[in-house]
Amino acid sequence: MIAESGHYALVLALALALIQSTVPILGARWRDPALMNVARATALAQLLFVAASFAALAALYITSDFSVVNVYENSHSTKPLLYKITGVWGNHEGSMLLWVSILALFGGLVAAFGNNLPLSLRAYVLAVQGWIASAFYLFILITSNPFLRIASPPIEGRDLNPVLQDIGLAVHPPMLYLGYVGFSISFAFAVAALLEGRIDAAWARWVRPWTLVAWIFLTLGIAMGSYWAYYELGWGGWWFWDPVENASLMPWLAGTALLHSAVVMEKRNALKVWTILLSILTFSLSLLGTFLVRSGVLTSVHAFATDPTRGVFILLILCIFIGGSLSLYAWRASALKQGGLFAPISREGALVLNNLFLTAACATVFIGTLYPLALEVLTGDKISVGAPFFNLTFGPLFLPLMIAVPFGPLLAWKRGDLLGAAQRLTAAGIAALLAVAMLWAWTRGGNAFAPLAIGLAVFVIAGALTDLTERTGLFRVPFATATRRARGLPRATWGSAFAHAGVGVALIGIVCETTWNSEYIGSMRPDDVAKIAGYELKLGDVTQRKGPNFSEMLARFAVSHDGERLGDMTPSKRNFSARSSSTTEAALLTRGASQLYVSLGETTADGAIAVRIYHKPLVLLIWWGPILMALGGVLSLSDRRLRVGAPKPAKSLRGLQAAE
Amino acid sequence: MKQFRAFLLAIAMIAGSQPAHAVQPDEVMSDPARESRARELSRELRCMVCQNQSIDDSDAPLARDLRLLVRERIASGDSDAQVIDFLVARYGEFVLLKPRFNSRTLLLWLLPPLALAGGGLALWANMRRRSGSGAREDDSLLKLTADEEARVEALMSDNRPPEKPV
Numbered sequence: 001m002i003a004e005s006g007h008y009a010l011v012l013a014l015a016l017a018l019i020q021s022t023v024p025i026l027g028a029r030w031r032d033p034a035l036m037n038v039a040r041a042t043a044l045a046q047l048l049f050v051a052a053s054f055a056a057l058a059a060l061y062i063t064s065d066f067s068v069v070n071v072y073e074n075s076h077s078t079k080p081l082l083y084k085i086t087g088v089w090g091n092h093e094g095s096m097l098l099w100v101s102i103l104a105l106f107g108g109l110v111a112a113f114g115n116n117l118p119l120s121l122r123a124y125v126l127a128v129q130g131w132i133a134s135a136f137y138l139f140i141l142i143t144s145n146p147f148l149r150i151a152s153p154p155i156e157g158r159d160l161n162p163v164l165q166d167i168g169l170a171v172h173p174p175m176l177y178l179g180y181v182g183f184s185i186s187f188a189f190a191v192a193a194l195l196e197g198r199i200d201a202a203w204a205r206w207v208r209p210w211t212l213v214a215w216i217f218l219t220l221g222i223a224m225g226s227y228w229a230y231y232e233l234g235w236g237g238w239w240f241w242d243p244v245e246n247a248s249l250m251p252w253l254a255g256t257a258l259l260h261s262a263v264v265m266e267k268r269n270a271l272k273v274w275t276i277l278l279s280i281l282t283f284s285l286s287l288l289g290t291f292l293v294r295s296g297v298l299t300s301v302h303a304f305a306t307d308p309t310r311g312v313f314i315l316l317i318l319c320i321f322i323g324g325s326l327s328l329y330a331w332r333a334s335a336l337k338q339g340g341l342f343a344p345i346s347r348e349g350a351l352v353l354n355n356l357f358l359t360a361a362c363a364t365v366f367i368g369t370l371y372p373l374a375l376e377v378l379t380g381d382k383i384s385v386g387a388p389f390f391n392l393t394f395g396p397l398f399l400p401l402m403i404a405v406p407f408g409p410l411l412a413w414k415r416g417d418l419l420g421a422a423q424r425l426t427a428a429g430i431a432a433l434l435a436v437a438m439l440w441a442w443t444r445g446g447n448a449f450a451p452l453a454i455g456l457a458v459f460v461i462a463g464a465l466t467d468l469t470e471r472t473g474l475f476r477v478p479f480a481t482a483t484r485r486a487r488g489l490p491r492a493t494w495g496s497a498f499a500h501a502g503v504g505v506a507l508i509g510i511v512c513e514t515t516w517n518s519e520y521i522g523s524m525r526p527d528d529v530a531k532i533a534g535y536e537l538k539l540g541d542v543t544q545r546k547g548p549n550f551s552e553m554l555a556r557f558a559v560s561h562d563g564e565r566l567g568d569m570t571p572s573k574r575n576f577s578a579r580s581s582s583t584t585e586a587a588l589l590t591r592g593a594s595q596l597y598v599s600l601g602e603t604t605a606d607g608a609i610a611v612r613i614y615h616k617p618l619v620l621l622i623w624w625g626p627i628l629m630a631l632g633g634v635l636s637l638s639d640r641r642l643r644v645g646a647p648k649p650a651k652s653l654r655g656l657q658a659a660e
Numbered sequence: 661m662k663q664f665r666a667f668l669l670a671i672a673m674i675a676g677s678q679p680a681h682a683v684q685p686d687e688v689m690s691d692p693a694r695e696s697r698a699r700e701l702s703r704e705l706r707c708m709v710c711q712n713q714s715i716d717d718s719d720a721p722l723a724r725d726l727r728l729l730v731r732e733r734i735a736s737g738d739s740d741a742q743v744i745d746f747l748v749a750r751y752g753e754f755v756l757l758k759p760r761f762n763s764r765t766l767l768l769w770l771l772p773p774l775a776l777a778g779g780g781l782a783l784w785a786n787m788r789r790r791s792g793s794g795a796r797e798d799d800s801l802l803k804l805t806a807d808e809e810a811r812v813e814a815l816m817s818d819n820r821p822p823e824k825p826v
C-alpha cells in the first residue's frame with residue numbers, strides 16, 4: 001500500500017506541476033490575478049505531494065519492505081536505522097526523488113515567501129519551476145520509478161554499499177542537491193525576466209538571496225564530500241579532479257561568479273545581460289552535472305550506448321532546457337537596457353575581472369571533463385584527463401584571481417583609485433612578504449613555490465582584515481568609535497570579508513597538506529613502533545569485533561609526541577558479509593589544525609599488518625576555509641537590505657499570542 | 661557525489677580480489693630517491709580498470725602490477741621519460757593522466773588559455789566601444805547628477821557633531 005500511495009502521490013505531483021507550468025503564464029499574459037495565483041497554490045500542493053512520496057519511500061526503507069525492488073537492492077534488515085534512512089538517497093532512483101523533492105521545496109519557499117514579488121514575476125518564476133519539475137517527474141516515473149514491486153519478495157535485502165554507510169553520506173548529497181537545485185530559482189528568475197522583457201535592480205535584490213542560499217549549501221556540500229572522501233576512502237586524498245567532483249565544482253564556480261555579478265547589478269544597475277546569462281549557465285551546469293552522474297556516461301561511453309534510456313532522457317531534458325533558455329536569451333537579451341557606466345578601474349571593474357577568471361576556470365574544468373568523452377565519441381581515441389592536467393591549467397587561472405581579491409572591496413564604485421587601494425594594502429603586503437621570508441628561512445632549500453603560495457594566502461586574509469579596519473577606522477579613531485562603526489557596518493560587508501578570508505585559509509591548508517605531508521608505509525607487528533614527523537605510534541593489540549551488519553579488525557596504536565603520551569588511535573577494517581566487501585576505517589588524531597591519519601592494509605600470513613600513517617600539517621584548514629566562506633554567506637544573507645519587505649516581527653508576535 | 665567513484669571502487673574491489681592497499685610495504689624500493697621518483701611517476705599514470713584513479717591511489721591488482729613495473733624499469737636504469745614511453749607503447753595514451761600535447765589534444769590544452777584571452781579581449785572591446793561611443797559620458801563618470809548634488813548638499817549642511825572620544 002505504502003509503495004502504491006507514494007507512486008500515486010508522485011503522479012499527482014506531476015499533474016500539479018503541469019498545471020503550474022501553464023496556467024500562471026496564461027494568467028500573466030491575460031493579466032488575470034486569479035490565474036496567476038494558481039502558481040502559488042500548485043507549488044505548495046506539489047511540495048505536499050512530493051513530500052508524501054518521499055516519506056513513503058523512507059517508510060519502506062525503515063520497515064525493510066523487500067517487496068520493493070529499490071529497497072531490496074539497497075537495504076538490509078540489520079542495517080542501523082540511520083543508514084536505512086540515508087540509504088533512501090544512496091541509489092539512483094532515491095536520489096532523483098530527493099532531487100525533485102528539493103526542487104519542490106524551493107518552489108514552495110518562493111510561493112510561501114514571495115509575497116513581495118510582483119504578481120506576474122512570481123507567476124513566471126513558478127511556471128518555469130513547473131517546467132523543470134514536470135520534466136524530472138516524467139523522468140522518474142518513466143525510467144527510474146523507486147516504487148516498483150517484486151513479484152516474489154525475497155527475505156533479505158542486498159544491503160547498501162558499505163562505503164556509503166557513513167554519516168558523511170547522510171548529509172553530503174542533500175546539501176549538494178540543495179545547492180544544485182537551488183540555482184534553479186535564479187534560472188527561473190532569469191527566464192522569467194526574459195519572458196517579461198523587464199529587469200531592474202529590484203530583480204537582482206530578489207535573486208541574490210536565493211543564489212546565496214544555493215551557494216552556501218553547495219559550498220558546504222562540496223567541502224563535506226571532500227572530507228568524507230578523505231576519511232572514508234582510506235588513502236587521505238581529498239580532491240581527485242574526478243568528473244563527478246568536477247560536476248559539482250562547475251556550478252560552484254559559475255555560481256560564485258553569479259553572486260558577484262548580481263552585486264554589480266543590484267548596486268549599479270550594470271551587467272544585467274551578463275547576470276542573466278550567468279544564471280542560465282549556472283543551472284545548466286547543475287543539469288549537466290546531473291546528466292554526467294546519472295546517465296552512466298562517465299563510466300564509459302559504451303555503457304551509455306548499451307543502456308541509453310535514462311541517459312538519453314536526461315540528455316533530452318538537458319538539450320531542451322539549456323538550448324531553450326539560451327535561444328530565449330539570444331532572442332530577448334538585446335531588449336534589456338544596459339545601464340550603469342563605469343571605468344575599468346573601479347569596484348565594478350574588479351568584479352568583472354573576478355567573473356572573467358571564474359568563468360575561465362569553469363571553462364577549463366568543463367573542457368577537461370568533457371574532452372575525453374567528446375574525443376572518444378568522435379574519433380574512438382581514448383585519453384585520460386586527470387589531476388596533473390587540472391593542477392597545471394586550473395592553478396594558473398586561480399592564483400591571479402587571488403592577487404586581485406583584496407583590491408576589489410577597497411576600490412570605489414564607478415571609478416576607483418588603484419594606487420590608493422595599493423597603499424591601504426601595504427600592511428597586508430608586508431604581512432605576506434614576512435610570511436614568505438619566514439617560511440623560506442624555515443624550510444631552506446625546500447619547495448620554493450609553497451612559501452609564495454602561502455604568502456598569497458596571507459595577503460588575501462590580511463586584505464580582508466584591511467577592508468574591515470579601513471571601514472571601521474580601527475587604529476585611526478578611538479576604539480569605542482571603531483566598535484560602534486563595526487556594529488553599524490552592513491552585514492554583507494562582514495560577509496564578503498569572511499568569505500574572502502575563507503579562500504585564503506583554504507589555500508594555506510591545501511599548500512601545507514600537499515607540500516609537507518609525511519607518510520609512513522610499512523608492515524607492523526604488535527609492539528612495533530613507527531616514527532613520523534616527531535610522533536611515535538606503537539602498535540598494541542589487534543582485536544576482532546562484531547558490529548550490527550559487519551565484523552571488523554581493530555588495531556590499537558598508542559601515540560606519543562616527544563615522549564608525551566597523546567592517546568590511542570584505533571583504525572579498523574570492516575567486512576560486510578551481505579556484499580562480501582570491506583572498507584577501511586581510518587583513525588584520525590587532531591592536533592590543532594593538523595592531523596595524524598592511520599589506515600590499515602592487508603594482514604600477511606606471518607601475522608604482520610600493512611599500515612599507512614600520514615602526518616598532514618594544517619590539513620583541517622582545507623575545510624575550515626569553506627566553512628568560513630559559508631559563514632560569510634550566512635552573514636550576508638542576514639543583511640537588512642535583503643530582508644526589506646519581509647514580514648515584520650511584531651505581526652508574527654501578535655499571531656502567536658492569538659494562537660494561545 | 662563522491663559515492664559514485666566509491667561505487668566503482670567497490671565494484672573493482674569485488675571484481676578483483678580482496679582489497680589490497682595502494683602502495684604495499686613490499687613494493688617500496690630500497691633507494692629513497694628512486695622510490696620518490698617512482699611515486700611521482702605513479703601519480704601521473706592511470707589505473708586503467710578504475711575510474712580516474714592514479715596507480716598510486718588505486719587498490720586494484722592491475723595498479724599494483726603497474727607500480728611494480730614502474731619500479732622495475734627504474735631499477736633497470738630507465739629515465740622518467742623512458743618509463744613513460746614504455747608504458748604508452750604498451751598501454752596507449754590512455755595510461756597518461758596528463759595527456760601529451762599533440763594534434764588530438766591540441767584543443768584540450770589550448771582552450772583554457774584561449775577562454776581567458778578571448779574573454780579578456782571581449783571585455784576590452786566592450787570597454788572601448790562604450791567609451792568610444794560615449795566620450796562625453798566617460799568624463800561625466802566623475803560628475804555628479806543633479807540628484808546626487810542635492811543629496812550631497814543636504815548631507816553637508818546637516819549639522820553633525822564632530823567625532824569625539826567618548
